[in-house]
Amino acid sequence: MQIIIVVSNLKDWDFNIEGVEVITAKQYLTNPKYPALKNAKIFNLSRNFKYQSSGYYVSLLAAARKHKAIPSIATIQDMKSSSVIKILTAELEANIQKSLKDIKSDKFTLSIYFGKNLSKKYDSISLQLFNLFQSPFIRAHFTNSNQKWVISNISAITTSEIPDDHKDFVQAAAKKYFESKKFNVPERNTKGYDMAILWDPEETTAPSSEKTLQKFIKAADALGIHAELITKDDYNELSSYDALFIRETTAVNHHTFRFAQRGQADGLVVIDDPESIIKCSNKVYLAELLKMHKISAPETVIIHKDNMMLAPDILGYPIILKQPDSAFSQGVTKAVDEAEYVAKVNALLEKSDLIVGQQFLQTDFDWRIGVIDGKAIYACKYFMSGKHWQIVTWDKNKTAGRYGKVETMAVEQAPKGAIKIAEKLAKLIGPSLYGVDIKQKGDQFFIIEINDNPNIDTGVEDAFLKDKLYTEIMQVFLKGIQKSKMA
Template sequence: MSIYIVVNNTKDWKFNIPGAEVISNKAYLTQEEFTHVKNAKIFNLSKSYKYQSNGYYVSLLAAARGHKAIPSIATIQDMKSQAVIKVIGEELDELIQKSLADLRSDQFSIRIYFGKSVAKKHHKLSLQLFNLFQAPLLKAQFRYEEDKWELHTISPIAMSEVPEEDRSYVEEFARIYFEGKKFSVPKRDMSGYDLAILVNPKEEVPPSDAKTIQKFIKAAEQVGLSAYTITKDEYSDLAEYDALFIRETTAVNHHTFRFAQRAKAEGLVVVDDPESIIRCTNKVYLAELLKNNDILAPKTIIVHRDNTKQVIEEIGFPCVLKQPDSSFSQGVVKVDNEQEYKETIGKLLDKSELVVAQEFLKTDFDWRIGIFDKEPLYASKYFMARKHWQIMDWKKTGNQRFGKSETLPVELAPNGVIKTAQTICNLIGDSLYGVDIKQVGNKFYVIEVNDNPTIETGVEDTILKDKLYQRIMEIFLKKIKRMKDRKEK
């Protein structure tokens, strides 16, 4: 891989970084030789990234040439968005308060050079900000408001703006960055396409356990993909890959969603894509989608503070109350009488302006239909946990937490359950979904659509076994090739 450090004036960069060539942004934009370079990484240290400036065009043309620019156009836009900065500040709130706790002023700024701060106590915060707003040289500004520190702005800085006393640190941190594993690029083989699998080794109940992840990696190799696991700390490496497969429980106000957003902005194939995460993780959206498309579901009411009595009158008890963003059976409560209902609905409405209330349909199991790229892959029955009304009982631990499961060949599942699952998925997208459906006689009621469905060894793969993982990887490869073809046209 060719490495270029791009600056306004080459005299601004006086350091010798082995393996990196220093060029001016004008040279990168105008000299023919750079248009033909393959597999290059561009460290854009231009003085300005304003729209249509040289710095802006360096990152823009890098994308057109197939080069990996830092910062990318997506990062440049993110740094201009107060909405993005606010969300990032909220996620890093605990770290921000801890890092700045000893300060007595009402404003403070940190200069971040290749992910590090001159002050060691700010290293961890600097690395997290660099991972989220990846640019070689950054300045993060904080304000102390309402008894807490808040991230106010984050912006790139040019080499010419670095104080003289910091320049030796820039050289040191640059060397560490270029020599460290953070810059290493996965070894490419076979098709040359790389797949990142986002995992959280500490997650209590992940969508796929470590054993299953290894099956995905092996299947990827069999179809011509190189697959690697990454964690949330490797956000800055996303641009090195061709696709992202999220195997960590997703949520909108969470790093998994930002991974999906950034992957899409960088032109990667991403599962789950941001739109699917938004649509599937919110049960209010799903309830409205089902209603507007005449898809059978349990009797449902969207509850707000002004219509709480409507549930008592129209659904009755028992009924099920759901937080809009609940997952893995958490945030879903069955209430058996009016007193329980009033106590529970108040607590849920304190967390969300809207809550979903549904009639309770008692069944021995839920169907789970796995669909990827609009193709049904597996049909499983998830039985209720012992002495519990859900398939998972969070009050218990280990295997006792789950009910038993049974997987059937797709062609042996009722035709109605497969058609119902495909109908709702077609309205959401073409990503990987797990549709939960209750069967009552010959009727099929959609309970929810999971954008990040569980796929575990010995459960969903019982029928297809390793072919299930291979089929999923084949679809990834097809999507990657399809996206590459679109870019070339």
């Protein structure tokens, strides 16, 4: 990968980094050599990023040339909006308070150089902000109001704004950054592609174990895809891959969603894509989708403060109550009488203006049909956990669960009605990887929910197909990557 640093004036870059080309913004914009470059990464250190300035055009034209610009046009715009800064940094709230708790003044400025700060105690927050606002040099301004630190402003800075006593540190940080493995990979052959698999080593309810992830990596390698595990701290490396496979529990207000958005914006094949995460994570949306397309589901009512006492007349007791963005059976509860119903509905409505009420269907197991690219690839029976009414019984802290047994079979052995309804719903969501949960009563099948990022684990979902399951999923990635390269 060719690394190019773009500055307004060559005198602006006074660091010695081997293997890095330094040019002016004028050269990048006007020299015919640069549009013809393939696989280039542009570090834009122009003095001015104002709309239609040369610095603005460097990042804009980099996108048109399929170069990877840091900062991108999107990042430049994000830094200008205080509301966007507030939204993007909401997840960093706890780390901000922890990192700045010992500062006595009401204002604090953090200088970030390639994700690093002179003080190691700010490394964590510096890396997180660098991942969110990718620019070589960043200055973040914090203010303390009512004993709470907030970000008041974030901006990209140029070398001229770096204090002299910081420059040795900046030289070392830049050298380490550009010498890292992501810039020293050999030129790919024509059949070789790279995939990032996002996971959290600390997650207790991860959709795939590390052992299973190694099976995905092996299957990818057999198809000419080099796959490797990344974590949320590798956000700034996304653009160097061809595909992103998310194997961490997803949510909209979460870094997994930002990874999906950034990957899609950078032209990667992403599973699961941002739209799938949005649609699958919200049970209110699912209820409306099923109704519009006349897909069988248990009787369902969207509950709000004005109609909460009507739902029991329609659904009867017991009633299943669902928080719209619940996952892994968490945020799903059962009310057996009016007193319990009122208490639980009021608690759920404190978190969301709308919740889902659903008719309770007692079954010994739920069907789980795995679907990718519109095609069913595995079929499981998830049995209820002990005498519980769900497939998992959670402990009081919701951190560990006891699961019921699972029976896995060939898709051809599962009821045709279950496969048909699962594939129909999946195609309405998109082409990603989904787990469709279905209840069966006699010859009738009822959709319970559809999950992006479904569980796939060794000895469970792969019990019938074994290694072939991982190959089938990687083949979908390969087809998508090849298609994107031809576009």
